[in-house]
Amino acid sequence: MFTKLFTPKKINQCEIPNRLAVTAMVANYCNEDGTATDRYIAYHEAKAKGGWGLIITEDYAVSEHAMGYQFIAGLWNDDQIASHKKLTDTIHQYDSKIFAQIYHAGRQSASFVNGGVQPVAPSAIPCPWLRQLPRELTIPEIEQIVEDFGDCALRAKQAGFDGIEVHAGHGYLIAEFMSTYVNKRTDKYGGCLDNRLRFIKEIYTNIRSKVGDDFPVMIRFSADEVVQGGRDISESRVLAKLFAEWGFDALHVSSGAYGDHNKGIVSPMYVSHAWTVDFAAEIKQLVDIPVFTVNRINDPRMADGLLDMGKADFIGMGRGSLADPDLPNKAKAGDLTSIRYCIGCMQGCVGKLLVGEAITCLVNPSLGQEYQLDYSKATTPKKVLIAGGGPGGLEAARAAAIKGHEVTLYEQGSFLGGQFKSAAYPPCKGELATYTNWITSELDQLGVTIHLNRQVTKELVAAEKPDTVIVATGGTPCKPAIKGIDKALVVTAEDALLGNVATGDQIVVAGGGEVGSETAAHLAMQQRDVTIIEMLPKICSDLDGVNKFNLMKILREYEVNQMTQTKVVEILDDGVIIENSQGQQTLPADTVVIALGYRPNNQLAEALSAVHNHVIVVGGAVKTSNAMVAINDGFNAGLSL
Incomplete structure (x- = not known):
């Protein structure tokens, strides 16, 4: 070769x-x-x-x-x-x-x-x-x-x-x-x-x-x-x-x-x-x-x-x-x-x-x-159930399997990777998918049992009787109380990136952090008319300087309109009402993308903790973070069993 x-x-x-x-x-x-x-x-x-x-x-x-x-x-x-x-x-x-x-x-x-x-x-x-x-x-x-x-x-x-x-x-x-x-x-x-x-x-x-x-x-x-x-x-x-x-x-x-x-x-x-x-x-x-x-x-x-x-x-x-x-x-x-x-x-x-x-x-x-790592096999293998097939759950499964435990992973969706899958869709980020492909192959070789389209419940845990449950359910998109947010033209950034929904030609992205800005760049490269609405003085404020500089170049090249120190106050059937120091105005929109952060999805963890004595919660289910934190949490949790 x-x-x-x-x-x-x-x-x-x-x-x-x-x-x-x-x-x-x-x-x-x-x-x-x-x-x-x-x-x-x-x-x-x-x-x-x-x-x-x-x-x-x-x-x-x-x-x-x-x-x-x-x-x-x-x-x-x-x-x-x-x-x-x-x-x-x-x-x-x-x-x-x-x-x-x-x-x-x-x-x-x-x-x-x-x-x-x-x-x-x-x-x-x-x-x-x-x-x-x-x-x-x-x-x-x-x-x-x-x-x-x-x-x-x-x-x-x-x-x-x-x-x-x-x-x-x-x-x-x-x-x-x-x-x-x-x-x-x-x-x-x-x-x-x-x-x-x-x-x-x-x-x-x-x-x-x-x-x-x-x-x-x-x-x-x-x-x-x-x-x-x-x-x-x-x-x-x-x-x-x-x-x-x-x-x-x-x-x-x-x-x-x-x-x-x-x-x-x-x-x-x-x-x-x-x-x-x-x-x-x-x-x-x-x-x-x-x-x-x-x-x-x-x-x-x-x-x-x-x-x-x-x-x-x-x-x-x-x-x-x-x-x-x-x-x-x-x-x-x-x-x-x-x-x-x-x-x-x-x-x-x-x-x-x-x-x-x-x-x-x-x-x-x-x-x-x-x-300080110890990869030696556990003296008493455990039955481990993992809820969530995002980066944290996948890494927890890998580490636990390396230690010789019997691992079963349940993912309520139809694919593995969680939000990390959609993270590979924005410009220049396609290589992120290589990690999900790699770890999926590793889990197969390690003999981890994976169930897609299966939601973990108290009843499932009671039936499976695992020694340990690792909850890696990540976060869910924040949905603030904006009038009209439930209208048909409103979609999440994840759905827009994955192509789960068709978007129009005039798009307003509510939220100018990393997710919102990358989603805007993704849609703008499809030659859509995109506007970012951000309440802070600058967009991409959660990105490091180097990545921000490169992302901003794409946004400028594709003429993405950026309105900072501005908030969305209402979503109409064909646009949004925004407000800033200049007062209120209406922007036309076929699609409104919500990218206003995430909140921990910890309902399952709370429910299971009441009926099981060894529940470990990792990643975004604990606190909104990123894939690096989730992977590290999952790895340490799996290896510590």
Whole structure:
């Protein structure tokens, strides 16, 4: 099935057993002092077990003031070496190799995560995300940071890493010096290209002098910063040749910098697969050292094809490895349908970091829990009944079945997936369906009995006599007391998305949150005239900045009218009466879509709790949330039995 994906290739003297690389992603699993935790080690060990050829760790800070996140790794003093030696010893029990990525966050940091000091940068320009004014570095400070990089690289070697990757991309400090987007200096570190590269050249020279010629040293950089005034591929071609001439052993070609308007560093579902591959392909023509490519590559066949075409030498699958750390082993065995594919939602891997938390994964609830999970079979198998076939119920069934319990799932509807099925209908979200398909197949293999079109009642539970009932009935759409809300032209967002009802050409969507805005985009792409009515000052206020930016582009392109600080006061037979600071007016409408949130559907849970002594309630049946919370709740409930 694969021609090159599972062939070895050397970086310097280090032979990587295959071409699949886990690229560096911040996990926030370390101690605040930069030392490795059992959680951090087990997280990486899962990938080594899964067969990845090369694991590149998250950013190792070169000093205590270089951190961009509170709980990332660091090698700025000798006391940190021992804990990271435990990491490399663990990985070396397997065939995988492990490189430490080293970096300084520069302006992409904040005082509360980098030792209480003001962030630093080539010039005093704030990061779009962090927004804290950085201080311009002095030349003596630059010289000290150069030494810090070299010392950090040496400690990485002493800690048993097989190589290092210098992070010179994504808008961090080295990238800031290289780019006129941030670097406005007029001394020897600013201006012309050679001056802007002086910092990274001095860093490389310092590193090489301390680790020797045989130790692999690669560099990650953004071929296109995808921001106005930033570097693009034309300059990156020059950089690539210089990096190779200086002596770097491999080039990791990435893209982007921090900011909501940037699709590079964070590539959500709105971004096409393998969209930066041609940057790597161009650079590969200019150098004789290995080249890595990344960004939304999650299918092994896609990866192998890119290798066959000569686009790159290694394929990075960062978020693909979060979704399924066993992807390489499954691919090598030809078992592609069992791979749990990344869906590009960014809810756990990026969304959690944006609020300072450790990463999670919507489709992989075991992520970050590897060090404490127990998959051993239960000594006394139980009879488990699950009410609800949405994400929470499905995951509860999977986890309980893994533990060896007899599991039966009842879904009152005609399909599995619950509201997650309709969530795949809006623009660019079709890959969400892969999770439902995957877990349905897993349940079949695990022997879970599934009944569709069956509602769980007290009588059913009494007849089945389960030891445990898990209620995963999710939420139901809110239906506020708006005059006329029961008229025939009123439909729910879920029904509109699933095509359960036909919609007219003039559509009013009541509710401009994520669900309402995505439903509006879905209908607008059918060339309908759509208006969103939202009471808050802005629509999409419940979305992260990156996904909001991309969704808003679609709404603008398809001319969706957005009326904020406005409410629907009455629904007529052929329109709606709305009210805002300008007074009341009537909008014509053939269809009114209600997307005003959800409330917990907990009636069954209350009824069963009165007659059964072991009822567990998960997900939206407890509190309105999202699929990631429901999946995590279901997984933990099933595994705890």
